[in-house]
Structure formats: structure tokens, C-alpha cells
Amino acid sequence: EIVLTQSPGTLSLSPGERATLSCRASQSIRSTYLAWYQQKPGQAPRLLIYDASSRATGIPDRFSGSGSGTDFTLTISGLEPEDVAVYYCQQYYKSPLGFGGGTKVAIK
Amino acid sequence: QVHLVESGGGVVQPGRSLRLSCAASGFNFSTNAMHWVRQAPGKGLEWVAVLSSDGSNKHYTDSVKGRFTISRDNAKNTVFLQMNSLGAEDTAVYYCARDYNGLGYWGQGTLVTVSS
Numbered sequence A: 001e002i003v004l005t006q007s008p009g010t011l012s013l014s015p016g017e018r019a020t021l022s023c024r025a026s027q028s029i030r031s032t033y034l035a036w037y038q039q040k041p042g043q044a045p046r047l048l049i050y051d052a053s054s055r056a057t058g059i060p061d062r063f064s065g066s067g068s069g070t071d072f073t074l075t076i077s078g079l080e081p082e083d084v085a086v087y088y089c090q091q092y093y094k095s096p097l098g099f100g101g102g103t104k105v106a107i108k
Numbered sequence B: 001q002v003h004l005v006e007s008g009g010g011v012v013q014p015g016r017s018l019r020l021s022c023a024a025s026g027f028n029f030s031t032n033a034m035h036w037v038r039q040a041p042g043k044g045l046e047w048v049a050v051l052s053s054d055g056s057n058k059h060y061t062d063s064v065k066g067r068f069t070i071s072r073d074n075a076k077n078t079v080f081l082q083m084n085s086l087g088a089e090d091t092a093v094y095y096c097a098r099d100y101n102g103l104g105y106w107g108q109g110t111l112v113t114v115s116s
Helices: none
Strands: A004-007 A010-013 A018-029 A034-039 A046-050 A063-077 A085-091 A103-107 B003-007 B010-012 B018-025 B034-039 B045-051 B058-060 B068-073 B078-083 B092-099 B103-106 B110-114
Touching (some): A004 A085, A018 A103, A063 A085, A085 B045, B018 B034, B034 B068, B045 B068, B078 B092
Antiparallel strands (some): A004 A018, A018 A063, A085 A103, B045 B058, B068 B078
8 A cells, every 4th residue: 555645734834935745655656646636625625736747727837746756746836825725645556546644735 | 517416425323324426427427437535524535445437346445345335327427335334434525536637526525424
């Protein structure tokens, strides 16, 4: 089973600042089958990034993903108030598919 | 426009069963694998199960193996989750999701509460 560890647990930044979220896998995720999701309070998760670095339809270009192997990063360049949410990474390389524990992004 | 609508949630006593449904529209359902994901109150996301497009291949997270069964009816564009021997640890919002670039589309979820 591939275990995903996200850090930090909480990130508090001012509007316009850059947010860097980390996701580390316990073993290599081949073919970069890693996704990032955003979940706002009371809402279902929404796909942001797939295949580690491809933006989903309609996602603003301030969201970007990078990484390969065991280390992956979600970057929000220029944090906006509507970006307040919990962000999860997920691997879909092999079953059981798993999610990281999430990073909560807050605005100062 | 892709639309996923879950139903069948509610309050159920420990040890009892419940069957969730997810009605899909806006895409070619019979060519997509489908997932169930759950989220306990105040907790993170937990992947539960996946079923291949033709129903021949399925996988489950360890905690539900032998108790939950995922199935589908491609003629009715619906995926199901049969949940047996429910316990308090199964209390969660259950989401269905379309397998597309990861889990590309999600329903709004249905709440299952296991309580006596």
C-alpha cells in the first residue's frame, strides 16, 4: 500500500503570497499518477491537478503541480481569499488508491 | 455536463445494511470506471472502492472488504454500494466519483450515520 504524507498540516498566509504544499509517497508513483483536490467547507472535493502537473478544466493558472517519484508539490502563486480550503493529494497508480491527510490553507 | 447524484443514505443501526446509489448523466457511463470515497465527520478523504467499466474488476480498501460490495447497472447509468454489517466507523459522507484523470468528477455526497 502506498502511503501519502502531506505537509504542512496547516498553512496560514496573506493574500497574494505563494503557497507551497508537499505530498510525499512511501514508494515511487510511476507514470506520475498523482492528483490534487480542493475541498471547501460543506462542499465535495474538486479536481485541481492530475498526472502530477496537468491542470483540470477551468482551474486558474495560479494553481500548478510538479514532482515525480515520491515527492510532489502543489503551488498556489498569489493566494486569493477563495482559495481557503483543504487540499488533498491522491495516488491512482495502484490499488488501494489513497489520499494524503490534507493541508488546510487559511488566510491571515 | 457531468452530473452525479448519490442517494440512499440515512440513519441505520449497527450491524444492519444499507444500499447507496449514484445516478450518472452527461457522459458515456458504460466506458468509465467508478469509485466510492467517504469522509467521516471532521476527517479526511478515504477511498472505499472502484469498479471497472464493465463490472468485471473491483477493488476495496481493507476496512470494508467482505462487508461492502460495489456494483453497477450500465443500462441505468447507476453505480451502487451495498454496505453490510455496518459499524460506527462507517459513519461518513459517501461520494461517488467518475474515474477520469484521477477522480475528475464528484457527486455532492450522501450521509450515512450508524447509530443505535
